Amino acid sequence: MSDSNRPTWFDVATRRSVVRRALTYAVVVGAVLITINHGSAILAGDVDLARALRMALTALVPYVVSTLSSVGAIRSRG
Secondary structure (H helix, E strand, O other): OOOOOOOOHHHHHOOHHHHHHHHHHHHHHHHHHHHHHHHHHHHOOOOOHHHHHHHHHHHHHHHHHHHHHHHHHHHHHO
């Protein structure tokens, strides 16, 4: 496939299958990481805005990793 017919990185990253897979990993892996890193604070009721933002970023990391990996694999096949 020539470069002009090759889907862009963004086109692949926003495919339903890629987004669904990344969201699944973000929820599962993110929940585990949040539990490990913030579990005691959650149980103590010590979740302020700054911690909530760190927890959101913790869940975002597996989303980004999964998306990067999926896009790289899909684009290398083409």
